[in-house]
Each structure stands twice: as C-alpha cells, then as structure tokens.
Amino acid sequence: MIRRVREAAGHAPPGVKVAIGDDAAVLALAPGAVLVATTDLVIEDVHFRRSSASPADVGWKAMAVNLSDIAAMGAEPRWALVGLALPDSTEVDAVDALYAGMREAAAPHGVVIVGGDTSTSPGGWMICVTLLGEHAGSPRLRSGARPGDAVAVTGTLGRSAAGLALLQAPTAAGVGEDTRAELTRAHLRPAARVAEGRWLGAQPGVHAMMDLSDGLATDLGHVCRESGAGARVALDLLPVAPATREAARGLGQDVLDWATGGGEDYELLLTCEPGAVDSLARGLLATTGTRLTAIGRIESSGDAITYVDAHGQPVTVRAGYAHFHE
Amino acid sequence: MIRRVREAAGHAPPGVKVAIGDDAAVLALAPGAVLVATTDLVIEDVHFRRSSASPADVGWKAMAVNLSDIAAMGAEPRWALVGLALPDSTEVDAVDALYAGMREAAAPHGVVIVGGDTSTSPGGWMICVTLLGEHAGSPRLRSGARPGDAVAVTGTLGRSAAGLALLQAPTAAGVGEDTRAELTRAHLRPAARVAEGRWLGAQPGVHAMMDLSDGLATDLGHVCRESGAGARVALDLLPVAPATREAARGLGQDVLDWATGGGEDYELLLTCEPGAVDSLARGLLATTGTRLTAIGRIESSGDAITYVDAHGQPVTVRAGYAHFHE
Numbered sequence: 001m002i003r004r005v006r007e008a009a010g011h012a013p014p015g016v017k018v019a020i021g022d023d024a025a026v027l028a029l030a031p032g033a034v035l036v037a038t039t040d041l042v043i044e045d046v047h048f049r050r051s052s053a054s055p056a057d058v059g060w061k062a063m064a065v066n067l068s069d070i071a072a073m074g075a076e077p078r079w080a081l082v083g084l085a086l087p088d089s090t091e092v093d094a095v096d097a098l099y100a101g102m103r104e105a106a107a108p109h110g111v112v113i114v115g116g117d118t119s120t121s122p123g124g125w126m127i128c129v130t131l132l133g134e135h136a137g138s139p140r141l142r143s144g145a146r147p148g149d150a151v152a153v154t155g156t157l158g159r160s161a162a163g164l165a166l167l168q169a170p171t172a173a174g175v176g177e178d179t180r181a182e183l184t185r186a187h188l189r190p191a192a193r194v195a196e197g198r199w200l201g202a203q204p205g206v207h208a209m210m211d212l213s214d215g216l217a218t219d220l221g222h223v224c225r226e227s228g229a230g231a232r233v234a235l236d237l238l239p240v241a242p243a244t245r246e247a248a249r250g251l252g253q254d255v256l257d258w259a260t261g262g263g264e265d266y267e268l269l270l271t272c273e274p275g276a277v278d279s280l281a282r283g284l285l286a287t288t289g290t291r292l293t294a295i296g297r298i299e300s301s302g303d304a305i306t307y308v309d310a311h312g313q314p315v316t317v318r319a320g321y322a323h324f325h326e
Numbered sequence: 327m328i329r330r331v332r333e334a335a336g337h338a339p340p341g342v343k344v345a346i347g348d349d350a351a352v353l354a355l356a357p358g359a360v361l362v363a364t365t366d367l368v369i370e371d372v373h374f375r376r377s378s379a380s381p382a383d384v385g386w387k388a389m390a391v392n393l394s395d396i397a398a399m400g401a402e403p404r405w406a407l408v409g410l411a412l413p414d415s416t417e418v419d420a421v422d423a424l425y426a427g428m429r430e431a432a433a434p435h436g437v438v439i440v441g442g443d444t445s446t447s448p449g450g451w452m453i454c455v456t457l458l459g460e461h462a463g464s465p466r467l468r469s470g471a472r473p474g475d476a477v478a479v480t481g482t483l484g485r486s487a488a489g490l491a492l493l494q495a496p497t498a499a500g501v502g503e504d505t506r507a508e509l510t511r512a513h514l515r516p517a518a519r520v521a522e523g524r525w526l527g528a529q530p531g532v533h534a535m536m537d538l539s540d541g542l543a544t545d546l547g548h549v550c551r552e553s554g555a556g557a558r559v560a561l562d563l564l565p566v567a568p569a570t571r572e573a574a575r576g577l578g579q580d581v582l583d584w585a586t587g588g589g590e591d592y593e594l595l596l597t598c599e600p601g602a603v604d605s606l607a608r609g610l611l612a613t614t615g616t617r618l619t620a621i622g623r624i625e626s627s628g629d630a631i632t633y634v635d636a637h638g639q640p641v642t643v644r645a646g647y648a649h650f651h652e
Contacts, residue, residue: 022552023364023394023396024395024401026362029355036353037405038351039407039408039409039441039442041443041444043445043447046448069349072349075350079363081364081365081456084367085369085452115364115365117367117454119369122371122372124448128365131350139344141348143348210348210349226348
C-alpha cells in the first residue's frame with residue numbers, strides 16, 4: 001500500500017526533501033514564510049454516500065475542503081498528508097480512483113501528497129486529509145472584521161445544497177439535464193477558491209476572510225463572534241445562480257434557504273473597507289474570472305446578524321447546516 | 327465542540343500565531359529549520375478495543391505513535407492537528423478524557439494541539455493525529471544504512487506484545503501484578519523516544535533511524551530495502567525486559583516471537599558506524615537514561631536479513647505484525 005501511494009503521489013517537487021516512505025515527510029518552506037495547517041475529515045454516511053458519490057468524487061472532496069481552508073487564509077497550499085481507512089473488501093480500483101480524485105483536485109494548485117497512513121476500517125470509508133501551506137505575510141483571519149466593513153462573497157450561494165437536493169430527487173419536474181449536471185457537480189466536486197483567496201488575501205482593504213463550509217448564516221456568525229461585531233445582510237443581494245433558482249422551482253424549495261443555510265459551497269466570505277468593494281470585485285474578476293458580490297455590512301451591534309428583505313424588513317433565515325447524515 | 331477543543335488545548339505557546347478557531351492554524355518554524363510532518367490513524371477495533379483501553383489511553387496512544395515518528399527523524403515535535411470522529415452517543419466525559427490523554431502524552435515534549443476537525447462517526451471511534459515538527463539540520467532516514475554499520479535498538483523489545491497478550495489473558499499463572507501493570511502500560515501508554523531521537527539524530531555516527539511500530543523483523547526490513555542492504559541479527563543480543571520473560575513463561579509463549587514480531591514497542595532502531603556504538607550507548611544513557619543495545623550489523627547481501635542463534639546458526643523468526651484486529 002505504501003508503494004501504491006508513493007507511486008500515485010508522483011514525483012516530489014521542490015520543497016519536498018523526503019516524501020512517502022520514511023517515518024515522516026521533510027519539507028522546506030520559503031524563507032520567512034509562516035506555515036498554515038488544516039485537517040478535515042470526510043466520512044461515509046456523514047459527509048457523503050457511496051450511492052451518489054464515486055470514489056474519485058470522494059477523493060476530490062476530501063482534498064477540496066482542505067484546499068478551501070488554506071484558500072480562506074489567503075495562503076498557498078503545498079503539501080497533503082492523507083489518513084485513509086477503508087474496509088478490507090474495498091477494491092483496488094476504488095482505492096486508485098480515490099487517490100486519482102485527490103490528485104485531480106490538488107494538482108492544479110501545485111499540491112502533492114507527501115505522506116499519510118492507511119488502515120483497515122471496521123465501518124465505512126474514512127478520509128482525513130491534512131493540508132499544509134505557506135504564507136509570506138499575515139494570513140487573513142475570521143477575527144479581522146471591523147464595524148462599517150462591507151461583507152462580500154465570491155461566486156454564488158446555494159449550489160451545493162441544490163445539488164444535494166437533486167441527488168436525493170432523481171426526478172424533478174422542470175429541471176434540465178444541464179442544470180442537474182452543473183449542480184450535482186457543484187456538490188460532488190466543489191472548487192476551492194485558491195487563486196481567489198491568495199489574490200484577495202494580498203489586498204490591503206480585505207480585513208477578514210473565511211470559507212463557506214457550513215452555510216452563510218453559520219459562517220458569518222463565526223466571523224461576527226470572532227470579531228466582536230454584528231452584521232446586516234440584504235437577502236436580495238445574495239448571488240444565486242440561475243441553475244439554483246431552476247432547481248428550487250422544480251423541487252418546490254425556497255432558494256434562500258439554500259443560499260443562507262446550505263453548506264459546502266466553499267466560496268469565500270470576506271469583509272473589507274466599504275469603499276474597496278468595487279475595485280476588489282473588478283480586480284478579482286480580471287485576475288481569476290470569479291465574481292465578488294457585496295451582500296451587507298459589519299455593524300457594532302454585539303454579535304447579532306440581521307437579515308433584511310428588499311424592503312429593509314428583518315426576516316428570519318435558515319441557519320446552520322446539518323451535514324449529510326441520516 | 328470547537329470551544330471545548332480550544333479550551334482543552336490550552337494557551338498558545340511561542341511559534342503559534344493562530345491556533346484553533348480559524349480556518350487553519352498559522353505556525354512559525356525556527357529560521358532555517360525544515361518542517362517534519364506525519365499522520366497516523368488510531369481506529370477502534372483495529373488499533374485498540376474500548377474494553378481494554380480507556381479513552382485517555384486511546385488519546386495517549388494516538389499522540390504517542392505520531393511523536394514516535396517525529397522522534398525517529400531526530401526532529402523536535404511541535405504542533406498537532408486532531409481529526410476526531412466519535413459516535414453521537416459518546417459521553418462528554420469520554421471526549422474530555424481522550425483529549426486529556428493526548429495532552430498528557432504531548433505536553434512533556436512541548437507539543438500543543440493547534441487545530442483539527444470533529445465529526446460524528448457512524449461506526450466506532452476514529453482518531454487521526456497529524457504531528458508537525460522541525461529539524462535544524464538533516465533528519466535521519468531509513469535509507470541511510472551502510473554495509474558494516476552496527477544495528478542497535480533503544481530500550482527493550484516485546485513489551486507491548488506481552489502487554490497485549492496479558493490484556494487478552496486476564497489470568498496468567500506466575501505473572502505478578504507488577505509485571506502485568508508494567509507490560510499493559512507499555513502496550514496502552516507507549517513512551518515515544520523523543521529525547522533519545524533528538525540526541526541520537528544529532529550524532530554524526532548515526533546513519534539510519536526509524537521507530538519500531540510494526541516489529542523488528544518488519545521494520546528492519548524497511549531499513550534494508552530503503553538502503554539497498556541486508557542485515558544479520560543475533561537473537562541472543564536482543565534486549566528483553568525481565569517482565570517480558572516472566573509473561574512469556576506464564577503464558578507459554580516464545581519471548582523471541584514478541585521481540586522480533588511484536589509491534590508497537592515504539593523503540594528506535596538505528597544503524598551507525600560500528601566503532602561508535604559503545605560511545606553512543608554511553609552518551610544516550612547519560613543524557614536520557616535509556617539503554618542502547620547493538621543487535622547485529624548491516625551487510626551488503628541484497629536486502630535479506632539473517633537471524634542467528636547463540637551458536638551462529640541461522641533461524642527463522644516471526645516477522646510481521648498483525649495489528650490488533652479480530
């Protein structure tokens with residue numbers, strides 16, 4: 001298995017002095033850089049179901065959720081360690097596909113697998129990826145939001161929740177095949193905003209940043225609590241993709257529930273100087289092709305978040321996100 | 327749960343710029359140091375049984391097996407990330423005890439928990455610890471053994487296997503309570519040879535080093551394969567504790583099976599200049615109180631390992647180690 005993982009991991013790039021096969025990996029950061037480190041678990045029947053996610057999808061997601069955490073720091077992801085527990089009955093092809101999915105998510109960002117551990121699992125599949133990155137300056141934290149800041153998000157919200165709903169509803173009236181494909185892919189193969197995070201994290205106007213893994217309501221709550229501030233969010237400003245609206249109509253769901261309460265979009269949430277949001281949006285679009293949308297502002301009101309409709313009236317939104325769990 | 331883990335992890339020491347609570351930890355290595363990183367899984371009913379290991383034992387072991395990997399590189403362990411999946415029914419006291427066990431193993435080495443992830447587990451307990459350390463020079467690798475090198479081990483061999491055998495045999499004739507306590511502790515609370523690894527790894531005569539997690543026969547095989555060399559081991563030189571011999575007699579087991587095939591001793595295995603072994607042994611004893619014992623030599627014979635008895639006759643030994651798994 002070590003040999004298999006070593007081959008699957010490919011050749012060691014610069015910075016990797018010792019990779020898979022010794023007691024530990026030996027890695028060299030750029031001079032003066034700080035180390036950024038995160039770990040995420042991806043567990044069968046909690047975070048995915050094998051009936052709807054292929055082994056390659058599972059590998060992709062296990063890597064992508066970690067890439068997203070590094071992206072949220074504005075850091076450069078470099079090296080991954082993979083703890084992998086699989087039942088004895090797992091086919092070798094499935095193991096290969098799992099690693100291929102991890103590599104497919106990692107390689108565009110220059111990330112290589114440098115170590116890990118494998119075990120039999122008496123239960124289902126369990127993947128624990130640790131991702132190590134580096135940052136030449138000061139990573140953007142959840143705690144950096146200041147009253148008066150604009151609140152903005154990359155991309156669109158609710159696509160992953162829409163994709164999950166479609167996976168659970170094989171037939172949905174009025175939902176086209178392209179829409180289904182786009183949204184299920186958004187759920188199964190989320191794209192971590194690595195280039196976006198690095199660019200945004202390097203802009204002086206950006207004060208706080210995190211990734212949207214548990215849904216806007218929950219995650220903005222983290223920013224507010226860590227920053228000792230509140231927020232006001234205009235629901236009509238939330239960016240929602242046409243495909244997501246189409247799926248909501250087809251399934252009879254409220255698209256705002258997905259946008260505020262749906263998790264796993266892995267978009268970036270940031271707060272910035274209120275005057276900087278337009279130039280940030282233009283710069284991000286020019287640099288990465290990704291949109292940045294202002295959705296509200298940080299307020300000095302405790303750590304409460306107020307959601308308002310198009311008429312400025314406060315409304316209650318779906319908060320929190322129960323991971324896929326029966 | 328994040329709050330609980332944050333509190334359990336204690337205050338952030340120097341080098342920790344951002345710990346638990348953000349998307350990732352931010353850590354500063356000493357200038358010029360290389361990063362050393364390892365991940366190990368500890369899984370219920372594979373690596374431990376809850377009937378014989380307390381939550382604190384499990385936490386201890388999950389940390390200790392990673393400390394041992396860093397020790398084997400001659401590196402300084404610094405920071406841990408903990409991926410933890412537990413059934414919904416797990417008592418809060420058990421979670422606290424698990425973290426307390428991790429801290430108890432980590433704290434004497436200055437290691438702090440700086441991040442991680444928690445999840446519900448549809449199966450049993452699953453802990454994935456990633457340990458990050460640093461090294462100011464060149465870590466000692468498995469691949470450094472040279473023909474003519476002496477082969478040596480720290481401490482004694484077979485205690486963990488003896489402890490496991492005693493846990494599975496609640497009554498064993500002629501095995502005293504002190505012996506039982508010593509050996510079951512060796513199995514449940516292995517001591518990583520961190521100070522020993524740092525001292526040995528800094529000595530110029532030491533060429534290769536690894537930790538004994540899978541048993542001497544398997545692990546020396548790794549050193550030989552990675553170094554393109556063979557080895558000859560004198561079984562009568564293997565250091566075995568009196569308690570281990572007493573348990574073998576009481577259980578009617580062959581103590582050499584435990585010494586060569588038993589895993590989880592987490593002693594260090596090294597190869598060194600043949601003339602250096604005596605001074606290394608004296609220095610290690612003076613510095614750490616731990617014995618170093620020469621048990622054989624590296625040979626240029628392919629990657630085969632020959633075990634010989636007290637008369638120099640080749641004998642077949644138990645190789646490999648099946649982790650605790652029914």
